[in-house]
Each structure stands twice: as structure tokens, then as C-alpha cells.
Amino acid sequence: MMISPEMWFTLFALARKGAFHRGKVMTTRELGEILGVSQQTASRRVTDCVDRGYVNRIHSSSGMILRLTDRGREELRTVYEALEIIFTLHAEDMIVIEGTVTRGLGEGAYYVDIYAERFEKALGFRPFPGTLNVKVNDDESQKSVNAMRSSPPLIVSGFVSDGRTFGDVTCYRVRLNDQIDAAVIIAQRTHHSSDILEIIAPVNLRDELGLDDGADVTLTVIPLHKATTS
Amino acid sequence: MMISPEMWFTLFALARKGAFHRGKVMTTRELGEILGVSQQTASRRVTDCVDRGYVNRIHSSSGMILRLTDRGREELRTVYEALEIIFTLHAEDMIVIEGTVTRGLGEGAYYVDIYAERFEKALGFRPFPGTLNVKVNDDESQKSVNAMRSSPPLIVSGFVSDGRTFGDVTCYRVRLNDQIDAAVIIAQRTHHSSDILEIIAPVNLRDELGLDDGADVTLTVIPLHKATTS
DNA sequence: ATTACTAAGACACGAGTAT
DNA sequence: TATACTCGTGTCTTAGTAA
Structure with a gap:
């Protein structure tokens, strides 16, 4: 049986006030204010926590002395470790762009x-x-695009061929749907509005990943220093 | 206005599934199972989160693409940092004793x-x-007393005066109610049962802290290497 | 002062269902 | 299939108050 959100927050509030390491003298009124509930509700929350073995309570003259049990501490630890993974394991500077496959101009x-x-x-x-x-989905992703564009790019130099000038192309390495290494290419003078990205890859992405128009794709920008330029 | 526990847990569940760093395709049924609520409630939870600017939602053919906003991430970060303090700043080996002031023998x-x-x-x-x-409150605190007694003590050597022998006194530095530096003293041959501790301090603790008989006090044992022996 | 019971009201939940 | 509406039902909250 899972702990309820209210109960978890109660443990959390108590822990913040010191009841994690030691007994903490506290009134139900105080706790109610912290949790944003009435004195009565705070009282019931504590009783619930005690009943379920999350908190140790001793009644005293000026309130209660509360202290988390091992079981209560365990509940906080579980969440803490999950948050640790979210905040540290996954790099903070990871740039991810969400978009939808659209028909190109050919x-x-x-x-x-x-x-x-x-x-x-x-x-x-x-x-x-x-x-x-790929049409960029929303503002969040548009921000990610901007973040990508302000990271160091790979530049493919332009050239002249048959008297015609071909400009530089800016590239960013990305991983598509966490599966295929590809690259966003941005021509100097692009015909696209800025919310459409052009992707190239070693394979035909539409076939390889079964992408039809309207399919959702995820682009994870691969920092240059992590890219294997073979 | 504070975030509600349910909403926070929704963000947490989404973050665990990857919606912290990128858009995550998810159905309300899935989310409901994770949260232990119905599809309908999950739907409402998401809508609430979107309404309050915690989550970005894009409807897609096979569900929703959900992604935490900066504001949503902020809510998780707040809790994470608080837990970090609880779990790391406060040393795991902190020894805390809860007790009640009792009348001494004089x-x-x-x-x-x-x-x-x-x-x-x-x-x-x-x-x-x-x-x-100070009478030690409960088993938890009695364990702490044992932990204190197995930590390196300060020994005040005994002496002989007027032909009478005064034995060694074992001392442990403690902080009383997080306010006043004091010491637990344990005479070699004590008249007290082991659940009563004798405390000395530079001041009259009863007056200074307004402690009457029955008052609850907290003793935090100060490790020797941290104590300033002036 | 406290904590916590009772009872009435508010609000959240989920079944059914529209879209 | 989805999401998310309405609405009956039940749980949670809080005011009043006892202990």
C-alpha cells in the first residue's frame, strides 16, 4: 500500500522542522499552519501517521513530541533518491526538442x-x-532550439561550384527518438520559418523509424565534446 | 499559494517518467495507474497542473505529450533541496537525546x-x-544515550582531598535545546538509575531557559573534535 | 493551553458518456 | 482508441466543543 500524498507531506513538514533526527515539540496548530490546513486536520494527519507507523508521538504539556520512525524516514528517502536521479543523473544541461514530422519542400x-x-x-x-x-512543438521546445543554437556548432564550409556560391551550413548533432544519431542542419539562407528543423541522418528516417507526417519525434542535442566524429 | 500534495505528486510521477527533461508521451490511464487513481482523476490532475503552469501539454494521437515547465521543475527542486538538507547537512551520526527535566537530589x-x-x-x-x-524519554533516546556513552569522553581526573577520594568524572559535551553549550557528567559511582542524566552548564539552566520540572529538553551530543575547549 | 471528537458542509472521486 | 465532461456518491475538511 502506497503512502498518500497528504501523509507524505506531513512527514516532510515534520522532517523539515527537525523531527527527522530528533523529537520535535510541536502543536497541531503550528503544523496546521505549515501544511495550510486547520488545527483539526493537522491533528488527524498526525494521528494517521502514528497509526501507520510513520511517526512516534509523545504527548507533553506544551504540545506533542514528534519524531519520524525508521519507516517514516524510509518514505522520505525513497522520494529523495528518486529526485536525486532526476536532478543529478540526468544532466542539467541536456537539451531536448520535441517536434512533429512535417512534409518538406523536397x-x-x-x-x-x-x-x-x-x-x-x-x-x-x-x-x-x-x-x-520537424516542426517544433511548443515554447519549451523552442527554448531548447535557442539553447541548441547558442551551443558550439559544427560548421560545414561553403564553396563555389560552377560559378555558383554555396554558403556555410551550421550543424548540430542530435539523437532522434533516442535511437539514431543524426544532425540538425541550418543553411545560411534558409527558406524555412524558424520553427521547422531539417534533419539528416545516415539512413532514411521515415522508413527506419516508421515516421509518417504528424509523428512525434524527440531530438536530444549531443554536445560536441561527446560526439564521436569518427 | 502553495502547491497541493496531490499536484506535487503528479509532477513527481511525471518527472520520474522522464517528463522533467523532455516531453513524455503518456496516457491518463497510465498516469492513473502510477498514482493509484482513476483515469478521470488523472486527467483532472494533469489539467490542474497545466492550468497552474506546472506542466506543458500537447495532445497527440496516442495520448498526451507532457513536459514540466520551469515552474513545475521549481516545485520539485524546492523539495529536493529541503530533503538534501535533511539527509546530508544533518550528519547521519548525530546523537540526540530527548528528556524531561526532573527534580534532582540536591x-x-x-x-x-x-x-x-x-x-x-x-x-x-x-x-x-x-x-x-534530565530523565531520558523513550527507547529511541535511550539508544542515543548508549551511543553517546560509546563515543570518546572527556575525563576529569579524580583526586584526593582531606583524605577522601574523589573518582574520575566522565563528561560529554552537549547542546541543550540547540541553545546552550553544556555537558553531561557521569560520576564513577552514581546514585542515579541510568535513565537520568546530570547536566552542568555555565549558567543556571532552569532560570536561563525557563525550565520547570516536566519541561521537555533536547540534548545534542557535540563530538569531541567539534567542541571548542577554549 | 492543548488534542481530538462530532456533525455539517465542501470537495474530490470515479462511473458513465460525449467528443 | 484518446481526453475530459457531468453528476451522484462518498470522503475529507473544518467549526464547535468536549476532555
Whole structure:
């Protein structure tokens, strides 16, 4: 049987006030104020915690002396360890972009082909001739895009061919749906509005991952120092 | 306005499933199972979180894509940091004893006076001529007393005066009610049962802290290496 | 002063169901 | 399939008050 949120918060409040390590003298009125409930409710919360073996209570003249039991401490520890994983194991600076697959203009393939060798040299893979267009979902993800764009990019230098000028292309390594290493490419003079990203990968992503228009995808930006440029 | 326990737990559950760092595709049924509530309630919980700006929601064909907002992350962080203090700042090996002030036999003052200079040398303060007797509250605290007694003590050496032998006195530095530095003294041949502790301090504790018989006190044992023996 | 019981009211839950 | 509405039911809260 799981602990109820109210009970957990009661333990938490008591622990913050010192009842984790020692007995803490406290009135139900005080506790009620901390928890934002009435004195009566606070009283019942404490009784519930005592009944379930989370808290040790001794009645005294000026209130109660409360102290968490091992079991109560265990409940806090479980949450603490879960939060520890959330806050520390997963890097704080992880940049994740959520988006939806959209139909491209079809001109991507042409350019990817022209830059193919240069991409291969810079990214370590020969790109599939075509781009996956991903529309950025929401503000949160748009922020992530901005974060990505302010991180150090891989630059594929432009060149001149047949008298025509091809500009630099900015690349960011990403992992698509936690499965395939790919790259966001941003041409100097892009025809897209800024909320659509173009992705290239060593394989045909639509086939490989079964992505149709409207499919949700996750892009995790891979910091340059972690990328294996082969 | 404070976050409700249910809402916090919702954020917590979402964060554990990955919605802290990225959008997480999830159905209300799934979330309901995790939280131990119905699909309908889970739906309402999410809506509440969205309404209050804790969670970003995008509806998709196979459920919702949920992601904590900065505000939502902030709520988790607050709790995380509080737990961090509880679990790490306060040393795990902190020894705390809970007790009640009891009437002494009155002979304490006599002995304290005789040992006064020796206490001053060992403890760094000249003790008020009298002892505060504290009855140990419960098993938890009795365990703490045992822990204290197995930690390195300060020994005030005995002596011979007027042909009479005064034995060694074992001392442990303690902080009383987190306010006044004092010491537990244990005579070699004590008349007390082992659940009563004698406390000396530079001041009259009964007056200074307004302690009457029956008052609850907390003794925090100060490890020797942390004590300032002046 | 406290804690905590009782009872009435508020609010949350979940079944059914619309979308 | 989803999400999320309405609404009857039941649980939780709080005011009053006893102990």
C-alpha cells in the first residue's frame, strides 16, 4: 500500500522542522499552519501517521513530541533518491526538442546531395539524400532550439561550384527518438520559418523509424565534446 | 499559494517518467495507474497542473505529450533541496537525546563545586553550582544515550582531598535545546538509575531557559573534535 | 493551553458518456 | 482508441466543543 500524498507531506513538514533526527515539540496548530490546513486536520494527519507507523508521538504539556520512525524516514528517502536521479543523473544541461514530422519542400535532397561529402567529413556519416522536416512543438521546445543554437556548432564550409556560391551550413548533432544519431542542419539562407528543423541522418528516417507526417519525434542535442566524429 | 500534495505528486510521477527533461508521451490511464487513481482523476490532475503552469501539454494521437515547465521543475527542486538538507547537512551520526527535566537530589551542587576548577579546565567554562537532572524519554533516546556513552569522553581526573577520594568524572559535551553549550557528567559511582542524566552548564539552566520540572529538553551530543575547549 | 471528537458542509472521486 | 465532461456518491475538511 502506497503512502498518500497528504501523509507524505506531513512527514516532510515534520522532517523539515527537525523531527527527522530528533523529537520535535510541536502543536497541531503550528503544523496546521505549515501544511495550510486547520488545527483539526493537522491533528488527524498526525494521528494517521502514528497509526501507520510513520511517526512516534509523545504527548507533553506544551504540545506533542514528534519524531519520524525508521519507516517514516524510509518514505522520505525513497522520494529523495528518486529526485536525486532526476536532478543529478540526468544532466542539467541536456537539451531536448520535441517536434512533429512535417512534409518538406523536397528541395532538401538536392542540397544534401551537393554537400554530401562535406557532411560525411564533418559528421562522420554519409547522409541519406533527403531531409526530415520537424516542426517544433511548443515554447519549451523552442527554448531548447535557442539553447541548441547558442551551443558550439559544427560548421560545414561553403564553396563555389560552377560559378555558383554555396554558403556555410551550421550543424548540430542530435539523437532522434533516442535511437539514431543524426544532425540538425541550418543553411545560411534558409527558406524555412524558424520553427521547422531539417534533419539528416545516415539512413532514411521515415522508413527506419516508421515516421509518417504528424509523428512525434524527440531530438536530444549531443554536445560536441561527446560526439564521436569518427 | 502553495502547491497541493496531490499536484506535487503528479509532477513527481511525471518527472520520474522522464517528463522533467523532455516531453513524455503518456496516457491518463497510465498516469492513473502510477498514482493509484482513476483515469478521470488523472486527467483532472494533469489539467490542474497545466492550468497552474506546472506542466506543458500537447495532445497527440496516442495520448498526451507532457513536459514540466520551469515552474513545475521549481516545485520539485524546492523539495529536493529541503530533503538534501535533511539527509546530508544533518550528519547521519548525530546523537540526540530527548528528556524531561526532573527534580534532582540536591547533592549535585556540592560535587560540582568541589570539581569546579577541574571542570573549568576540561570543559572551558566554570559550571553553575548545580545540576539539571534530565530523565531520558523513550527507547529511541535511550539508544542515543548508549551511543553517546560509546563515543570518546572527556575525563576529569579524580583526586584526593582531606583524605577522601574523589573518582574520575566522565563528561560529554552537549547542546541543550540547540541553545546552550553544556555537558553531561557521569560520576564513577552514581546514585542515579541510568535513565537520568546530570547536566552542568555555565549558567543556571532552569532560570536561563525557563525550565520547570516536566519541561521537555533536547540534548545534542557535540563530538569531541567539534567542541571548542577554549 | 492543548488534542481530538462530532456533525455539517465542501470537495474530490470515479462511473458513465460525449467528443 | 484518446481526453475530459457531468453528476451522484462518498470522503475529507473544518467549526464547535468536549476532555
